[in-house]
Amino acid sequence: MRSAIETIADLGYAQASFARIAERAGLKSTGLISYHFAGKQDLQAEIVSFVLDDLSRWMHEQLAGVERADQALEGYIRALIAYMQTRSPHLRALAELLLHGGMSWDASDQASATSGLEDILRWGQETGTFRPFDVGVMAAAVQRSLDGLPLLQKGNPALDLDVYADELVELFRRATVVDGSAAKEDGKW
Amino acid sequence: MRSAIETIADLGYAQASFARIAERAGLKSTGLISYHFAGKQDLQAEIVSFVLDDLSRWMHEQLAGVERADQALEGYIRALIAYMQTRSPHLRALAELLLHGGMSWDASDQASATSGLEDILRWGQETGTFRPFDVGVMAAAVQRSLDGLPLLQKGNPALDLDVYADELVELFRRATVVDGSAAKEDGKW
Amino acid sequence: MRSAIETIADLGYAQASFARIAERAGLKSTGLISYHFAGKQDLQAEIVSFVLDDLSRWMHEQLAGVERADQALEGYIRALIAYMQTRSPHLRALAELLLHGGMSWDASDQASATSGLEDILRWGQETGTFRPFDVGVMAAAVQRSLDGLPLLQKGNPALDLDVYADELVELFRRATVVDGSAAKEDGKW
Amino acid sequence: MRSAIETIADLGYAQASFARIAERAGLKSTGLISYHFAGKQDLQAEIVSFVLDDLSRWMHEQLAGVERADQALEGYIRALIAYMQTRSPHLRALAELLLHGGMSWDASDQASATSGLEDILRWGQETGTFRPFDVGVMAAAVQRSLDGLPLLQKGNPALDLDVYADELVELFRRATVVDGSAAKEDGKW
DNA sequence: CATGAATGAGATTTCATTCAT
DNA sequence: GATGAATGAAATCTCATTCAT
Numbered sequence: 001m002r003s004a005i006e007t008i009a010d011l012g013y014a015q016a017s018f019a020r021i022a023e024r025a026g027l028k029s030t031g032l033i034s035y036h037f038a039g040k041q042d043l044q045a046e047i048v049s050f051v052l053d054d055l056s057r058w059m060h061e062q063l064a065g066v067e068r069a070d071q072a073l074e075g076y077i078r079a080l081i082a083y084m085q086t087r088s089p090h091l092r093a094l095a096e097l098l099l100h101g102g103m104s105w106d107a108s109d110q111a112s113a114t115s116g117l118e119d120i121l122r123w124g125q126e127t128g129t130f131r132p133f134d135v136g137v138m139a140a141a142v143q144r145s146l147d148g149l150p151l152l153q154k155g156n157p158a159l160d161l162d163v164y165a166d167e168l169v170e171l172f173r174r175a176t177v178v179d180g181s182a183a184k185e186d187g188k189w
Numbered sequence: 190m191r192s193a194i195e196t197i198a199d200l201g202y203a204q205a206s207f208a209r210i211a212e213r214a215g216l217k218s219t220g221l222i223s224y225h226f227a228g229k230q231d232l233q234a235e236i237v238s239f240v241l242d243d244l245s246r247w248m249h250e251q252l253a254g255v256e257r258a259d260q261a262l263e264g265y266i267r268a269l270i271a272y273m274q275t276r277s278p279h280l281r282a283l284a285e286l287l288l289h290g291g292m293s294w295d296a297s298d299q300a301s302a303t304s305g306l307e308d309i310l311r312w313g314q315e316t317g318t319f320r321p322f323d324v325g326v327m328a329a330a331v332q333r334s335l336d337g338l339p340l341l342q343k344g345n346p347a348l349d350l351d352v353y354a355d356e357l358v359e360l361f362r363r364a365t366v367v368d369g370s371a372a373k374e375d376g377k378w
Numbered sequence: 379m380r381s382a383i384e385t386i387a388d389l390g391y392a393q394a395s396f397a398r399i400a401e402r403a404g405l406k407s408t409g410l411i412s413y414h415f416a417g418k419q420d421l422q423a424e425i426v427s428f429v430l431d432d433l434s435r436w437m438h439e440q441l442a443g444v445e446r447a448d449q450a451l452e453g454y455i456r457a458l459i460a461y462m463q464t465r466s467p468h469l470r471a472l473a474e475l476l477l478h479g480g481m482s483w484d485a486s487d488q489a490s491a492t493s494g495l496e497d498i499l500r501w502g503q504e505t506g507t508f509r510p511f512d513v514g515v516m517a518a519a520v521q522r523s524l525d526g527l528p529l530l531q532k533g534n535p536a537l538d539l540d541v542y543a544d545e546l547v548e549l550f551r552r553a554t555v556v557d558g559s560a561a562k563e564d565g566k567w
Numbered sequence: 568m569r570s571a572i573e574t575i576a577d578l579g580y581a582q583a584s585f586a587r588i589a590e591r592a593g594l595k596s597t598g599l600i601s602y603h604f605a606g607k608q609d610l611q612a613e614i615v616s617f618v619l620d621d622l623s624r625w626m627h628e629q630l631a632g633v634e635r636a637d638q639a640l641e642g643y644i645r646a647l648i649a650y651m652q653t654r655s656p657h658l659r660a661l662a663e664l665l666l667h668g669g670m671s672w673d674a675s676d677q678a679s680a681t682s683g684l685e686d687i688l689r690w691g692q693e694t695g696t697f698r699p700f701d702v703g704v705m706a707a708a709v710q711r712s713l714d715g716l717p718l719l720q721k722g723n724p725a726l727d728l729d730v731y732a733d734e735l736v737e738l739f740r741r742a743t744v745v746d747g748s749a750a751k752e753d754g755k756w
Numbered sequence: 757c758a759t760g761a762a763t764g765a766g767a768t769t770t771c772a773t774t775c776a777t
Numbered sequence: 778g779a780t781g782a783a784t785g786a787a788a789t790c791t792c793a794t795t796c797a798t
Contacts, residue, residue: 144337
């Protein structure tokens with residue numbers, strides 16, 4: 001499965017045949033893959049749920065103990081970028097499969113990934129930390145800005161991820177903050 | 190070529206075989222596609238350049254006569270969303286091909302699409318309309334938020350594009366505006 | 379037809395498609411070929427008979443007025459090599475078609491080409507100029523040695539055809555001459 | 568591979584598609600051929616080297632212990648004809664591939680087949696057994712006369728190979744022997 | 757004479773999958 | 778767990794041929 005993830009991440013969904021996965025895994029036959037997984041869809045589904053579980057666990061760890069919604073949003077952005085740095089192929093493979101695999105895409109996706117973000121945004125609005133905005137649109141903007149990163153890195157490999165994270169945090173702080181809140185500029189927190 | 194664009198947009202790059210394109214075009218054989226295009230890569234390249242030309246023309250039309258960078262940014266967002274409404278398959282096919290086709294991806298892409306956006310952002314910073322930020326990151330965030338739209342629509346077909354446009358405009362107005370500028374809120378313009 | 383001959387000679391029977399022939403002829407469609415010839419076999423048959431006619435005419439010209447069989451044999455060898463020098467593609471195309479086209483191969487071949495040679499050999503034996511040998515085998519040896527030339531030239535483009543001709547003439551003079559005949563060495567003729 | 572050799576020998580290079588080879592091999596799909604060989608060129612290359620190896624081994628066996636060049640030449644002719652009798656398809660396939668496959672044709676060919684013959688001829692000239700002649704031309708004549716045999720058989724299936732061998736041996740004995748050598752006629756060997 | 761659209765057959769090749777070993 | 782033979786489907790591409798213009 002590790003080889004499958006890496007192959008999908010490197011070559012893309014369309015090129016990730018059993019033959020190429022087996023090659024990367026050091027296997028001389030694709031038979032073993034078919035033996036362990038019920039089919040290509042099964043393999044894809046297992047990869048998706050594996051990566052989503054791993055990602056979900058990571059996000060919960062990183063966001064534990066957060067007390068305010070703006071901190072949670074910043075933490076979300078930084079945690080996801082940090083995850084990319086350590087498990088970049090996982091996310092690229094996930095994106096490939098969610099986009100192009102004929103996956104169910106049902107509960108798993110929304111529940112684990114994006115709706116966690118929507119929850120944060122809603123929380124911020126309810127506690128008066130965030131201005132009113134459409135939660136779905138804002139969540140999509142954050143999510144897209146984050147998962148566009150691998151693409152950006154392909155075009156510009158020297159990209160500094162820390163700078164990218166800082167910029168995105170500031171971008172969405174300004175986009176979400178309530179109008180009168182000059183807090184950050186005053187350095188109060 | 191129209192059939193090819195629609196097929197790629199609907200079924201995705203991986204599923205858009207010559208057979209399916211021919212079927213949609215009402216052809217009884219895939220031979221004619223190979224007859225008109227030198228190969229699959231040629232077809233893809235011609236689609237990309239066709240769509241980029243069309244898109245570039247549209248954007249220039251819509252942004253003609255704009256005098257300030259913030260207006261240009263708003264216009265860029267609204268023009269691209271409007272383009273999606275009229276030529277949705279074009280953009281979806283373009284995204285598929287740029288992401289998964291082994292395309293050259295060279296001058297054409299950056300020049301026509303994203304770097305137009307970067308030019309706007311730089312212009313705004315130089316004229317004092319925009320605060321300092323990393324132009325590349327901001328451009329990527331805008332672009333990703335925009336081309337994530339088709340995906341959003343797939344999950345939520347009832348999505349109101351005008352609302353989406355308004356929200357994005359406001360989001361990135363706040364994200365780019367210079368700190369002291371309370372102008373908009375005062376309703377002066 | 380000239381383009382067809384050249385294409386077959388240069389690329390070989392298997393690669394000589396209508397498309398490539400049309401290309402060489404400066405045509406933009408293969409339709410015209412199908413219009414002028416009833417089919418691929420028809421084109422092949424017409425090429426074969428055309429080349430055989432041309433070759434037959436040439437050989438008759440060159441061998442006219444010969445009075446002895448040994449002179450005829452030498453003339454045959456030299457005339458065929460000379461023909462190769464001026465109409466090399468004709469012979470190469472002919473060989474390709476006779477070998478690989480599903481041609482009839484009936485009367486035309488034997489009559490015009492080889493059996494002319496066999497006639498010479500039989501004539502020499504009847505007039506006592508040639509020793510007894512199997513006419514078929516000797517004719518095959520001469521013919522093969524001759525039409526192997528293009529192959530030899532491909533491997534060694536600097537080959538001197540005059541030397542080749544001299545060597546073959548001498549080779550087959552010795553192979554055919556009656557035992558006691560020391561005439562040539564004595565320079566009497 | 569056996570089926571491939573037979574198919575090429577029987578139908579010729581142009582007609583020997585994977586489908587026909589698979590059919591002869593009793594396979595229900597051509598996929599297996601692509602599975603075992605990297606491509607059509609690979610299959611061809613492997614056939615060529617296999618046949619050349621086999622032929623080379625045979626010729627070395629047959630020519631072992633020969634002490635004079637004229638014996639070697641006679642042995643060469645008889646051994647090759649004998650090989651044709653037992654492994655006719657091998658040689659026909661080899662000829663097809665060397666003529667029409669876009670093969671490398673490099674070392675393997677010359678080394679194993681023809682240049683063995685040239686070595687014999689040179690040896691004979693150095694030891695005074697053979698008259699002076701162009702070794703390349705003579706070798707080509709011998710070789711062509713030999714591999715023209717299958718063609719001859721196609722036109723005349725009743726051909727007696729022993730007679731053919733005898734005739735060729737005598738033909739090239741006379742063509743190569745030094746002028747004064749009356750040895751054979753005296754029956755000394 | 758010439759073009760270009762169109763077609764059906766067939767070629768090579770890749771793929772997922774099954775199965776015996 | 779692992780291999781390799783085998784298969785049928787599908788993909789890209791080429792080809793000869795037809796036909797309307």
